[in-house]
Amino acid sequence: MAVIIIPNAYSLAYEGKEPEKAVIEKTPAAVLKGTLERPGMPSHAGARELRGALLRRGNLARNLLIRGDNLPVLKTLLNEKNSGRLKNPDNAPGVRLIYIDPPFSTKLKFKNKKNEDAYVDVLTGSAFMEFLRRRLILMREVMSERGAIYVHLDWKKAHCVKTVMDEVFGPENFLNDIIWSYGGRGAKATASQFSRNHDIILLYQKKGRVFNRQFIEKRILKGGPGYSQDPSGRWFKTAPKGDYTDKSIAGLERQNRVYRTKNGNVRVKYFLREDGIYLVEDKLVGDVWDDIPDGMHLSSVEKTGYPTQKPEALLARIIRASSNPGDIVLDAFAGSGTTLSVAEKLGRRWIGIDSGALSIKTIGKRLGSIAASKDLDDPKKRYARECSGFDEYAVDFCHTPKARNKG
Secondary structure (H helix, E strand, O other): OOOOOOOOOOOOOOOOOOOHHHHHHHOOOOOEEEOOOOOOOOOOOOOOOOOOOOOOEOOEOOEEEEEOOHHHHHHHHHHHHHOOOOEOOOOOEOEEEEEEOOOOOOOEEEEOOOOOEEEEEOOOHHHHHHHHHHHHHHHHHHEEEEEEEEEEEOOOOHHHHHHHHHHHHOHHHEEEEEEEEOOOOOOOOOOOOOOOOEEEEEEEEOOOOOOOOOEEEEEEEOOOOOOEEOOOOOEEEEEEOOOOOHHHHHHHHHOOOEEEOOOOOEEEEEEOEEEOOEEEEEEEOOOEEOOOOOHHHOOOOOOOOOOOOOOHHHHHHHHHHHOOOOOEEEEOOOOOOHHHHHHHHOOOEEEEEEOOHHHHHHHHHHHHOHHHOEOOOOOOOEOOOOOOOEEEEEEOOOOOOOOOOOO
16 A cells, blocks of 8 residues: 655654544534523523524523533534534634633642632543543634634643644644743742743634734833933834835834934834823733733632632733634633633623533632622723623533543
């Protein structure tokens, strides 16, 4: 038999790896049943299968909170997409944005401060790789064609998972290796290595994506080095002219945006906003995020007590960047519900999945009291709006076929 060699192609090989086609076709869809109504929350659909739950009600569609193994639930969502019931405001079928903070293969059991079980993270080696790979395959299928996925990892597993994601999504769809440098955990005096003060977030697209540039405000005291005033009193900083053409420089000169040094070199002016004694510069966000502290520094208002909770500021940046109002956001390892809470505040539709009872309990409480939580734009203020409501489901294990060799 002839062997065909495809240049630059590679694939991962390990024990228990199931063909991609089999993952998509043979993973059983979960049958979901409505669970008990939560006090203070709008009523959900009651005990029934998921089919039809995403149908529009007027101009709205319900959000979903689902308890159970996310593998068969993802297959159910894929069926919903293929049936035309999972659509974004532009009628694009599928989920616009996925963020997951999956297990990191830590071999640990996580509990909250009340010693209640949150989840176990015991899969290692090829079992861990296949566990995540199968879910990533179904997530890719559930995504819209112009969709993005952010996978939040630590330093131990990011390199392994990137090879899996290259295989699942294609290396050409890799966009960013985002470094979340949260700081705040200094190295001990006796440390024998550099301190570990960052997580890694891998960003991939399906075939295209929504992307809204993000900016952060940099505040500088007036009169600081590198900042000057022009004759009209406007503050500015300068930068080299770079690859601006002479024609472009002439246009900038007409806008009073050209600065000439004592040596006659041309630099470009960038005017800044003023706020009292400060200058405010809008700085474009890159792939190193060092302005968002980690969960250890959350305010008491934001803390839920759930282990591994991520800051709302982190998810706000992700959701604003890769979705638009009304788009569908999915978190298949919903945990404390940060993704869902932020999606709610930003006017996105959301779907959360988690297998843990503590997670579902925490999310229900968090969304039920969301009006008292902090506003994303002004943390000194309360959000002051009730949750728009959601349907809550659980996997009906009596009627859901068992997945083969789940990994």
